[in-house]
Each structure stands twice: as C-alpha cells, then as structure tokens.
Amino acid sequence: MDSKKEGFITFQGVTKKFGSNIVLNNLDLVIERDGIFGIMGLSGSGKTTLLNLLVNYWKPNSGKILYNGVEISSHKGIFNQFFGFGTQAGSVYPKLTVAENLTYFGKMYNMRNKDIKLRIEELLKFVDLSDKEDVVASELSTGMYRRLDIACALIHKPKIIVFDEPTGNLDPILRKKILALIKKIDDEGTKVILTSHLMGEAEDICDQLAIIHKGKVIALDTPEHLKEKYSKSEVIKFETDAPDYRALIPGLRDMGVDKIFEKRHYVYLYTPDAEETLFKLIKLIKSQNQKLINIEVNKPKIEEVFESLTTK
Amino acid sequence: MKNKKIFSEKEGGGMSFLKKFLKRDKKKPKVEKEKKEEKQELNVFVGRPRLNVITKLYYIMAKNFKLILRSKISALLLLLGPLLIVFLLALAFNTSTLYDLNVAVYSESYSSISEDIVSNLSTSQYNVLRMDSETDCIDAIKFDDFQVCVIFPTNMILDNSANNVITIYVDNSRMNIAHLISAEISSKVYISAEELSEDMVSSILTVLDSVNADVTQSQAVITNINSLNSEASSSASGAASDLTGIDLTYSAVDTTTVDTEIADIAGDYNMSTSIFSDLSSAVDSIVSTYSSLSTKVDAASGSITTSNADLSTLSSTLTSQQEKITSVETNLNNMATNIDSIKITNVDNIVTPVRTSIQPISSSNNYLLYIIPSILLMIFMFVALLLSSSNIIDEKKSLAYFRNFITPTNDSLFIIGHYLSTIIILTFEVAITLATLYYFVPSPGVNAYLLSGAVLIVLCSLFIFTGMLIGYMFNTKETVTLTALSTGIVLLFFSNTILPLETLSAVTRKIVFYNPYVMGEGILKKLLLFNASFSEISMFFYLLIGFAVAVLIGAVFTRYLFKRFYSA
Numbered sequence: 120m121d122s123k124k125e126g127f128i129t130f131q132g133v134t135k136k137f138g139s140n141i142v143l144n145n146l147d148l149v150i151e152r153d154g155i156f157g158i159m160g161l162s163g164s165g166k167t168t169l170l171n172l173l174v175n176y177w178k179p180n181s182g183k184i185l186y187n188g189v190e191i192s193s194h195k196g197i198f199n200q201f202f203g204f205g206t207q208a209g210s211v212y213p214k215l216t217v218a219e220n221l222t223y224f225g226k227m228y229n230m231r232n233k234d235i236k237l238r239i240e241e242l243l244k245f246v247d248l249s250d251k252e253d254v255v256a257s258e259l260s261t262g263m264y265r266r267l268d269i270a271c272a273l274i275h276k277p278k279i280i281v282f283d284e285p286t287g288n289l290d291p292i293l294r295k296k297i298l299a300l301i302k303k304i305d306d307e308g309t310k311v312i313l314t315s316h317l318m319g320e321a322e323d324i325c326d327q328l329a330i331i332h333k334g335k336v337i338a339l340d341t342p343e344h345l346k347e348k349y350s351k352s353e354v355i356k357f358e359t360d361a362p363d364y365r366a367l368i369p370g371l372r373d374m375g376v377d378k379i380f381e382k383r384h385y386v387y388l389y390t391p392d393a394e395e396t397l398f399k400l401i402k403l404i405k406s407q408n409q410k411l412i413n414i415e416v417n418k419p420k421i422e423e424v425f426e427s428l429t430t431k
Numbered sequence: 432m433k434n435k436k437i438f439s440e441k442e443g444g445g446m447s448f449l450k451k452f453l454k455r456d457k458k459k460p461k462v463e464k465e466k467k468e469e470k471q472e473l474n475v476f477v478g479r480p481r482l483n484v485i486t487k488l489y490y491i492m493a494k495n496f497k498l499i500l501r502s503k504i505s506a507l508l509l510l511l512g513p514l515l516i517v518f519l520l521a522l523a524f525n526t527s528t529l530y531d532l533n534v535a536v537y538s539e540s541y542s543s544i545s546e547d548i549v550s551n552l553s554t555s556q557y558n559v560l561r562m563d564s565e566t567d568c569i570d571a572i573k574f575d576d577f578q579v580c581v582i583f584p585t586n587m588i589l590d591n592s593a594n595n596v597i598t599i600y601v602d603n604s605r606m607n608i609a610h611l612i613s614a615e616i617s618s619k620v621y622i623s624a625e626e627l628s629e630d631m632v633s634s635i636l637t638v639l640d641s642v643n644a645d646v647t648q649s650q651a652v653i654t655n656i657n658s659l660n661s662e663a664s665s666s667a668s669g670a671a672s673d674l675t676g677i678d679l680t681y682s683a684v685d686t687t688t689v690d691t692e693i694a695d696i697a698g699d700y701n702m703s704t705s706i707f708s709d710l711s712s713a714v715d716s717i718v719s720t721y722s723s724l725s726t727k728v729d730a731a732s733g734s735i736t737t738s739n740a741d742l743s744t745l746s747s748t749l750t751s752q753q754e755k756i757t758s759v760e761t762n763l764n765n766m767a768t769n770i771d772s773i774k775i776t777n778v779d780n781i782v783t784p785v786r787t788s789i790q791p792i793s794s795s796n797n798y799l800l801y802i803i804p805s806i807l808l809m810i811f812m813f814v815a816l817l818l819s820s821s822n823i824i825d826e827k828k829s830l831a832y833f834r835n836f837i838t839p840t841n842d843s844l845f846i847i848g849h850y851l852s853t854i855i856i857l858t859f860e861v862a863i864t865l866a867t868l869y870y871f872v873p874s875p876g877v878n879a880y881l882l883s884g885a886v887l888i889v890l891c892s893l894f895i896f897t898g899m900l901i902g903y904m905f906n907t908k909e910t911v912t913l914t915a916l917s918t919g920i921v922l923l924f925f926s927n928t929i930l931p932l933e934t935l936s937a938v939t940r941k942i943v944f945y946n947p948y949v950m951g952e953g954i955l956k957k958l959l960l961f962n963a964s965f966s967e968i969s970m971f972f973y974l975l976i977g978f979a980v981a982v983l984i985g986a987v988f989t990r991y992l993f994k995r996f997y998s999a
Contacts, residue, residue, distance in 0.1 A: 174837045175837060176833065176836055176837050176994075177994075195839070196839050197839075199837055199838060199839040200839050202837065204833070204834060204837055206830060206833070206834075208830050209830065210830040210831050210833055210834040211829075211830075211831055211834075212494065212498060212829055212831045213829065214497065214498050214501040214502065215494065215497060215498070215501075219494075219497065220831075222490075223490055223494050224834060224838065226486070226487060226490040227487070227490070227834075227835060227838035227839075227840045228838055228839060229839060255501070271834065272834075
C-alpha cells in the first residue's frame with residue numbers, strides 16, 4: 120500500500136497502543152471520497168479503534184490521520200463537526216425523548232434552536248420516526264432506537280458518518296431497513312464509513328472494503344476486485360444421501376482440488392477448473408453408490424476471501 | 432460514481448474562525464496545489480460559531496436533571512429520602528431525656544434500702560424488672576432488651592460491714608450509650624444513697640452539737656474552779672506568810688536580879704527576908720507562869736512551823752491542780768475551738784462536700800441538636816457521593832458519553848455541568864432540611880442555620896468531586912457504588928460519630944483530624960451548638976474549600992486518564 124498517496128481520508132503510519140497492547144500497528148489506509156467504505160476484521164483487530172481515532176476520540180501514539188491533507192487532531196474543534204458516529208448499542212440517552220436527545224446533541228454541536236428544530240423535523244422524516252418525537256428513547260423498539268442513534272449522528276449534518284457494526288444484533292428485517300437507511304445517507308452525499316463482521320452485508324453495501332488484521336490493513340479494494348484478486352478458485356458445494364463423507368474424501372483429494380472442507384452436511388471443494396472437477400465428482404459419487412441430493416457451483420464470497428486472508 | 436451533495440452551513444461567526452484556521456495552516460510548508468485543495472474543501476464547510484458556554488451548560492444541566500428525575504425510584508430516594516430522614520429524626524430526637532430504659536435488678540434479699548432504690552428507679556422513666564438470679568440479670572443485657580443490670584447486696588444495710596456495694600452492669604459494646612446509661616442509673620442510685628447519708632450525718636451533727644454545748648458549759652465550771660483554786664492557793668500562801676511573821680521568841684526569866692535586889696533591900700533595910708517571902712512567892716509564881724507560858728509559846732511555835740509546812744504543801748498541791756485544770760481547760764477550749772472551726776454544718780454539704788455542677792457549654796440540652804451535625808453530614812455525604820458517582824457511571828455506561836466526547840464541546844463543560852446539576856439538587860435538599868430543622872429547633876438562630884447551609888454546600892461540593900473521582904476511576908456501577916459507600920463508611924468510621932476520636936492513637940488522631948467529615952462535624956457543632964461566628968470557623972471552612980479543589984483536580988485528571996487509556 121502506498122502510504123504517500125493522499126485520499127479523502129488518509130491514515131499514515133498510525134499506531135495506537137493501550138498499555139503494551141498494540142491495537143493498530145503502523146497502519147496505512149486511504150479512503151476515497153465516494154462510495155460507502157467498509158472495514159472488516161476479526162474481533163479485536165482494531166476496527167473500532169480505527170474509527171475512534173478517526174473521530175478524534177483518541178489520538179494515535181504515532182502517525183497521522185489526514186482529512187484532505189489536513190491533520191484531523193490538529194483542528195479538533197472544526198473536525199469534530201465533520202464527523203457523525205453511529206454505534207451498535209445506540210449512543211443516546213435512554214431516559215430522554217427522541218426530540219430531547221436530538222436537541223441536546225444539536226446543542227453540543229453548536230446548533231441554533233431554529234436550525235435544530237428544522238433539522239429534527241427533517242431527520243425524523245428521514246429515519247421514519249416522525250410520530251415518535253416525544254417518546255422516551257428507552258420505550259422505542261430496537262430498530263427505532265438504532266434509527267434514533269443514526270439521527271443523532273446526523274443532527275449536525277456531518278460530512279462523514281461512521282458506523283460501528285450498524286446492524287449488529289438486529290434481525291434480518293431490521294438489518295435490511297438499517298442498510299437501506301445507510302444507503303440513503305450515502306445517496307444524500309454524506310461519506311459513510313462502516314465496520315461490519317457480516318461479510319455478506321459488507322459486500323452488498325460497500326463500494327470499497329478494507330480488511331484489517333493484527334493492526335494492519337491487509338487488503339483494500341472493491342468487493343469484486345478482492346474476490347478476483349484473492350480467490351482464483353470456484354466453489355463446488357454438494358450434498359449426498361450418505362451419512363458421512365469419509366468414503367469420498369480420498370477420491371476427492373485425487374481430483375487436484377485446492378481445498379476441501381465439510382460444513383453443515385455439505386462438502387465444499389475449491390477448484391481452479393470447476394467443469395473438470397464436477398465431471399470427476401459425479402463419477403466418484405456414482406462409484407460409491409451414493410445419490411447426489413444437491414450441488415452448486417459458485418464464485419467464492421467475500422467471507423471466503425476474508426477467511427483465506429485472515430487465516431494465513 | 433454516485434451523485435453527492437456538499438453540506439454547507441450558514442455563514443456567520445464561523446468565518447472568522449475559519450480564517451484563523453486557514454491562517455494557522457499557512458505556517459505549514461505545503462505545496463501550492465495541496466493548499467488550494469484544502470482551501471476548496473474547507474470552503475464548503477464553514478464551522479458553526481461556538482455557542483455561548485452558558486447555553487451549553489444549561490442544556491447539559493437540563494439533561495442531567497431529566498436523567499436524575501426520570502429515574503423515579505432514585506429521584507424519590509435521593510430527593511425525599513434525606514428530607515424524610517431528617518423529619519423522622521426531628522420527631523424522634525426532639526427531647527432531652529432517655530426513654531424506656533429497661534433495667535434488670537437483682538438481690539438475694541431486698542432490704543428496705545434496696546427496695547427504696549428500686550422504687551426510685553421504677554418511678555423514673557425506667558422499666559424495672561426483678562430477676563431471679565445474678566446470672567439472669569446479666570444475661571438480660573446480653574440476650575434481651577435490657578440496657579442495664581443492677582445487683583444489690585443481700586440485705587443491704589448501712590453499717591460498718593460494708594454491705595452496701597451496688598454493682599451496675601452495662602453493655603460496653605454499646606459504647607455510645609453505655610456511659611450515658613450507667614451515669615443515669617448511678618445518679619438515680621446516688622439520690623437514694625444521698626438520702627441515707629443525710630440521715631446519718633444529721634444524727635452525727637446532733638450529737639456533735641450536744642457535745643459542743645456540754646463543753647461550753649464545762650469550760651465555765653472549770654474556769655470557776657480554776658479561779659477558786661487560785662484564790663485558795665493565794666490564801667494559803669498569805670496564811671503561811673502571816674504565820675511566818677508571828678514572832679514567838681522570848682528569853683528566859685532571870686529571877687537572880689530580883690533576888691539580889693531583895694537581898695540588898697533587906698540588907699539595906701535590915702529587914703527580914705521573910706518580909707519578902709510573899710514577894711518571892713509572887714516572883715516564883717510569875718516565873719512558874721512564865722515558864723508555863725513559854726512552854727505554850729514553844730508549842731505554838733511548833734504548831735506554826737507545822738502549819739507553815741502544811742500550807743506550803745497545800746499551796747504546791749493547789750498549784751499542781753491548777754496546772755491540771757488549766758490543761759483540762761485548754762483541752763476543752765481546743766475542743767470548743769475545733770467544734771467551732773467546723774464551718775460546714777449543713778447536712779447536704781457534709782454528705783456531698785464537693786458538688787460537681789456540670790454545665791453544658793451549649794444552651795440547649797436537646798438530643799436532636801446534638802445529633803444534627805453528624806446526621807446532616809452523614810446524609811449529605813452519602814447522597815453526594817452516591818448521586819455524583821452513580822450519575823458519572825450511568826453517563827459512562829450510557830454510550831452517549833462517547834458521543835459527548837466527539838462533539839465540539841470542551842470536556843470541562845461536562846464536568847462543570849455535572850457538578851452544577853448535582854450541587855443544585857443538594858442545595859435544594861440542604862435548604863429544605865435546614866428549614867425543617869429550624870422549625871423543630873429554632874434555638875441556634877437563622878444566622879447559624881445560614882452559615883451551616885454554606886458549610887454543607889462546601890462539604891457537598893467536596894463529596895460530589897469525590898464521587899466524580901470514583902465514577903471516573905471505575906467502570907462498573909457495582910464497583911462505583913461499593914467504592915462510594917466504602918469511602919463514606921471510612922470517613923464516618925474515623926470520626927466521632929461511631930467511636931470517640933480519643934480512642935484512636937495519637938498519630939492516627941492527628942491524621943483523622945483532617946478527615947473532612949470530622950472537620951465538617953466540628954464546624955457544624957460550633958455553629959449550631961455554640962453559635963460560633965464565621966471568623967471562628969473560617970480556617971476550617973477555607974481548608975474544606977482547598978480539599979474540594981484538590982479532589983476536583985484529581986477527578987479531572989482521572990477523567991483525562993480514563994479517556995486516554997480506556998479501551999471500550
């Protein structure tokens with residue numbers, strides 16, 4: 120990665136330590152202005168720390184974080200107004216109403232009463248909480264609570280909004296709603312940077328993905344490019360009527376596949392030549408007197424790329 | 432590529448800030464192209480003018496109030512709890528007497544004296560119960576609701592057998608009341624003992640009076656005897672002298688001359704001697720009479736000599752007696768003088784020659800006023816510590832804490848806002864509490880209560896900062912609550928409230944003297960009990976302010992460290 124290159128947001132040799140624990144180690148990262156930017160990594164890989172450094176909550180032990188070439192930590196007062204932060208748990212006061220939370224944070228962002236009033240109206244429509252203005256936050260449903268958190272993050276019209284695991288602990292329907300909202304924010308022109316441990320979700324929503332591992336960015340590109348770059352193989356996923364696949368394994372190994380593993384009654388084969396492998400596989404299953412129940416041939420998903428990169 | 436809108440804020444005060452911002456950046460060596468890009472980027476986002484600090488503080492405090500008041504149970508406990516406690520205390524302790532002391536008494540055999548003492552106790556405010564044995568009596572304190580056990584000697588009497596020792600058992604573990612109870616019971620027993628002593632001393636005084644009268648009477652008689660004796664001695668001496676003065680000397684009668692003369696005459700006149708026979712006979716008769724008389728004179732002289740000797744003996748005997756009588760007289764005089772020298776003749780004064788009159792230095796003897804300083808401090812110390820620390824930890828745990836940190840609001844505003852919102856609540860509580868107390872005990876006066884209010888607010892500030900320090904230091908509500916409680920308990924324990932400070936070692940006492948609780952209690956006592964003026968408490972008042980500032984600095988530093996090193 121070229122550390123000299125400057126983007127919309129640039130991390131240059133950023134190191135962050137907590138005691139002797141080095142969370143980010145001389146990390147370089149360039150985030151472009153357009154598109155939703157996703158950061159993926161295992162738990163404890165430093166995703167949240169990276170975001171906290173970006174929003175000026177912490178200062179790096181060494182290195183710089185630049186916004187269009189200007190160091191963020193040197194102009195805290197201004198840059199704090201550039202960022203909004205959406206959290207997984209909802210960074211709002213549960214005992215305040217929706218409007219009170221928004222007003223309070225609006226004031227903390229130096230907004231005037233008139234502006235706050237207009238912005239609240241606009242935001243509540245935007246996050247679909249118009250009828251919940253006077254409801255105490257703790258009485259909101261999980262989805263609404265999360266949407267309130269997003270509204271609080273947007274109250275001051277930030278240039279960049281950062282989401283830390285925005286869909287964590289949500290059911291699939293709510294997750295969809297939140298992701299739609301994030302896309303809407305992106306469409307409105309606010310730069311979105313998010314972390315997620317849900318690879319499929321990140322792949323779907325993000326225009327660019329960075330994979331962080333052991334305090335460093337180990338991959339950065341669009342999801343498609345990442346898949347192409349880091350997985351030349353195709354995946355054959357199949358299921359037979361056999362109680363187990365022990366009899367098939369020696370035959371599968373002889374087929375010249377890259378990787379074989381079994382997961383939830385399915386066998387996964389990573390192969391550079393899917394057609395040839397498929398032909399051999401059907402032959403092998405027949406020879407073992409087994410019946411093929413299900414078979415799929417796919418390009419690998421981003422989570423497989425992630426897995427292959429982080430388990431090296 | 433997606434279409435983007437660029438956020439643009441209204442221009443205003445932010446422009447000048449932006450200019451400064453850009454001006455500052457010019458100092459950095461940058462290529463022209465970069466500078467242009469930066470300027471272009473920053474031009475589309477104009478920083479909002481900063482809001483007035485007071486406006487922000489208002490919103491922070493309003494938020495804090497809402498958070499406190501919307502937690503109904505804690506609001507009720509925090510706001511009404513202390514008021515309720517004070518109200519109940521005022522109702523309960525607004526007295527100067529100990530009530531309902533349960534007294535166990537035992538004697539193998541009660542005498543009239545012990546019965547009198549027991550009945551004296553029973554007529555007081557005590558509940559007296561006679562126990563069956565000494566063990567039962569002592570066990571009653573250990574295991575039952577008795578505060579004191581009084582053991583009377585068997586057949587208690589007042590004589591020289593010393594069978595008059597009353598033993599009082601109290602539960603010393605109840606240190607705060609043990610001495611009070613024993614003093615109360617001792618005083619009740621003492622009243623009975625005093626009555627008995629008065630009777631005895633009264634009898635002694637009567638006897639002494641009678642003796643004094645007899646001595647005075649005897650003194651007169653002795654003086655009279657002494658005088659008569661002296662006179663007799665003098666008479667004897669006079670008689671002896673008179674007797675000594677009697678001259679009984681005489682010479683023998685010489686008839687030779689007479690006979691010669693007669694012979695001469697007879698010769699001259701030739702007369703016959705017979706003519707002179709009569710004369711000679713007469714001379715002879717005279718001689719005979721003279722002889723007889725001289726014998727008597729000799730006898731008288733002998734008697735005078737004997738009498739003289741007797742008178743001399745009498746005189747010396749009288750002298751000796753006079754000395755003895757004088758000695759008796761002296762003794763009687765001494766007795767009289769000694770009796771007269773007894774100045775205290777009042778029975779009460781002899782029974783209790785030295786009376787201790789314990790005068791309270793405070794004009795009030797109301798228990799409520801005695802406990803007010805400790806109670807007020809205890810309530811406000813715990814409320815301030817718990818309210819402040821729990822607010823901080825609630826804020827930290829609310830996650831909104833994080834959002835506060837990333838807003839363009841100075842951290843110190845949150846600290847000030849937190850302090851102000853807590854101190855406003857506590858000031859309100861202090862005002863209501865003191866007003867309630869003033870209603871029940873107006874004696875210290877309005878000024879004392881106003882000064883006490885000021886002291887309490889300073890103390891509350893100190894404890895709020897301590898609570899904030901604890902809140903910033905730990906990460907779980909349980910730890911924070913426990914630490915806040917422990918801090919309060921430690922301060923309370925090393926004060927006069929539980930154990931007298933005099934029970935501590937000298938070194939510990941010197942340190943404990945600077946315990947804010949001890950200092951605060953001392954100041955409040957001076958104000959409420961002794962009506963001290965501000966100048967008399969000013970040194971401690973300023974010291975407390977100093978402590979508060981020091982703890983505040985500690986709290987701010989801890990918050991800074993927490994933010995810097997805490998990884999969520």
